[in-house]
Amino acid sequence: MANRGKRLSTNVEGNFFVDHTCINCDTCRQLAPLSFREIGEYSSVSYQPVTELETLEAYRSLLACPVGSIGTIHPDKNILCRAQDSFPLLLEGEVYYTGFNSEKSFGANAYFIRHPEGNWLIDSPRYVSRLLEAFDQLGGIKYIFLSHEDDVAEAARYATRFQGTRITHADDAEAVPGAEWIVNERHPFQMSPDFLIIPVPGHTPGSMALLYKQRFLFTGDHLWWDRDTKSLEVPSVYVWNEEQLHQSTRLLLDYPFEWVLPGHGSRVHLPSSNMRLELNRLVQSFQGVKAPSI
Ligand code: SF4
Ligand SMILES: [Fe+2]
Known part of the structure; x- marks a missing residue:
């Protein structure tokens, strides 16, 4: 208060x-x-x-x-x-921003996808009755995708309440004791036709992005829109490995998407071709940094 x-x-x-x-x-x-x-x-x-x-x-x-x-x-x-009552706030189609950001993730944004094969929570908001009611009405939570170790917040409570499966990368799994699904892959993999999990090490060793329907890219703290410069940005501080961060960003050029939905930083929606131009511009700015093979 x-x-x-x-x-x-x-x-x-x-x-x-x-x-x-x-x-x-x-x-x-x-x-x-x-x-x-x-x-x-x-x-x-x-x-x-x-x-x-x-x-x-x-x-x-x-x-x-x-x-x-x-x-x-x-x-x-x-x-x-x-x-x-407007939370979770509909962004487009069946994709929502949850609101009620948690101090435990330094106020990171969390998202929700309503899906016929089971709903997804992406990172964790506060554990509040309004969201519990809303998630109940929307059909519960099947998966809780944790983009990286910083934004776990109340994931364990949501997993218990909804019998959800927490998905975390092995390299950030210490932050998610008892995680139901630990990802060991180091390359993108299709979890189901609509969901592609893309490991993006850099900000943390176990950072992951989630691409939904080749339109919505949930990025954690890997990539966001800067409202002032009107450009895509990656972290310049709190970076575990800069070369890996740049390599992970280049990898995203292989995929079409229109939305960037980050934990920190602004959301953005652009036509796919413009998004690609923006991502290319960002990647060009990395020139001079030698990319390792991963
Ligand atoms: S910047 Fe964050 S912590 Fe500060 S008033 Fe706004 S929402 Fe609250
Ligand atoms: Fe982070």
Whole structure:
């Protein structure tokens, strides 16, 4: 619960505010880019929402904030409930962003896919009743795909509640005690016609991406969209092995996709040809780094 007494002085005056417990995870800026901006080492309210949609987006940010740093002076329970009920938030088709980011994964985004052969949770949000209800209504969770060791959060509780199978790579498996499925492969493999698992070592040794229907690429912390530069980015810090990171990124040129759905950083949807151009541009920027064979 945000504390008005800890309100950052960088907030513009008005109903919404951020307090100084903010961990600068970027979630609010992704969900309501008009209202929240990075100022110094925190997010702050840079514009008070006016329209109904702007207000709804600000309340979604309030609920998704992993540490409860966003507050209101005059809460509107009506819109708050609407924001809560809008999670998981439909992105396209049967693919959702869950909301309720967890502090245990430093506020990483988690996703959900509704699928006739069993639903997938990609990384883990907080364990909250709204999501339990929603996942029940959507048919439960069969697989919990863990992109890498940092974003495990509440995966064990979701696995227990839904009898789900946690999928993790052997090289990051220490973070997932009791994982039901440990991936040992070092090359991409088709798990079923719609799902391709792509090991992408680099950020961590056991990082994996998941390509769904050759359209949606779930990337963990391997690849994301930078809103400022309007380009695809890979991590430049918190990198286990830079050469492997670059090699793993080049590998993605072999696959068509339109969406990049990361743990940290912004989501993006581009036509497949534009996505390829962007990925090519990123890979070109690696020139000069010798790629090892893996
Ligand atoms: S979602 Fe919360 S913790 Fe993350 S940047 Fe916004 S205010 Fe800070
Ligand atoms: Fe990470």
